[in-house]
Amino acid sequence: MKKPGRSRLTITLRKDLLPQLDAIIDGEKIRNRSHAIEFILSQHLGPKIRQAVVLAGGQGVKMRPFTYELPKTMIPVKGKPILQHILEQIRGVGITNIHVVIGRELGEKITHHFGDGSKLGLNLTYHTEKNPAGTAGALRTVKEAINGPFLLYYGDVLANIDLNELIRFHKDSGSMMSATLTATDKFSDYGVVKLKGNKVVDFVEKPTTNKYLGLVNAGIFMVDPEVMDVLPDSTPASLEQDVLPKLAQRGMLAGYPFDGQWYDISTPEVYERVLKEWIE
Numbered sequence: 001m002k003k004p005g006r007s008r009l010t011i012t013l014r015k016d017l018l019p020q021l022d023a024i025i026d027g028e029k030i031r032n033r034s035h036a037i038e039f040i041l042s043q044h045l046g047p048k049i050r051q052a053v054v055l056a057g058g059q060g061v062k063m064r065p066f067t068y069e070l071p072k073t074m075i076p077v078k079g080k081p082i083l084q085h086i087l088e089q090i091r092g093v094g095i096t097n098i099h100v101v102i103g104r105e106l107g108e109k110i111t112h113h114f115g116d117g118s119k120l121g122l123n124l125t126y127h128t129e130k131n132p133a134g135t136a137g138a139l140r141t142v143k144e145a146i147n148g149p150f151l152l153y154y155g156d157v158l159a160n161i162d163l164n165e166l167i168r169f170h171k172d173s174g175s176m177m178s179a180t181l182t183a184t185d186k187f188s189d190y191g192v193v194k195l196k197g198n199k200v201v202d203f204v205e206k207p208t209t210n211k212y213l214g215l216v217n218a219g220i221f222m223v224d225p226e227v228m229d230v231l232p233d234s235t236p237a238s239l240e241q242d243v244l245p246k247l248a249q250r251g252m253l254a255g256y257p258f259d260g261q262w263y264d265i266s267t268p269e270v271y272e273r274v275l276k277e278w279i280e
Helices: 015-023 033-045 082-091 107-114 134-140 163-173 225-229 239-249 268-277
Strands: 051-056 097-102 123-128 150-154 157-159 177-184 191-196 199-205 214-223 253-257 262-264
Touching (some): 015 033, 051 082, 082 150, 082 157, 097 107, 107 123, 134 239, 150 163, 157 214, 163 214, 177 191, 177 239, 191 253, 199 253, 239 253
Parallel strands (some): 097 123, 177 253
16 A cells, blocks of 8 residues: 655644644654644544454463453453453543453453443443354454454553554555564564564464564554454464464565563463553
């Protein structure tokens, strides 16, 4: 997809607005007043993503004994469940229609706690995995409910990330799917990528060699609805093994690196770090 061009425009602003405009210039993402005005306009006039999907049905075997009684995404961090942190972050970019995929065994813990989502200003719809289906199988359960591009979030991930920036990045990328990427030295625990520009040209899940080092899949995505037609029919099926590598080979997977806090809460050791370090 060709990136949009730019046209020169001269505008006049009230003097009292200039300090507010200058306050959002950070020298990196927003470099000057012109860029700041473009940023503000894009937030108000840019593409609106109206739905999100959260995969919250994982069994959380590595998080036992916590997950004998609670789904992993209901484990508390700073006084509220992991899932609530995620839902509030999604709500922060104006997305209120959220599909939550839950497990059959402990899924009622989520539905009882959040209900229809109205107390959080959300409209929550629940989809239950009949059996553990993997990330691709879990996503397939919402196929009939999706009618446009959507934000996809793994239910055990906490991240300080600019979701608006991710949405804009995906629109400009021309890709079918955009994966957020973060740096880690524990490459063997995650999906490792090779980037060429903003395109992921290779994706290897939990590699056994250090072929690629540095950037790994962070578990947050922007997804076009066409991805639903690429999901395998068999279960269990994994996005990381059965979908993302194929999209990378076809040049349809973009990579969005970010440097904010990120935790994949998959072990008690990581959970202990989160309790000490997480800052919203």
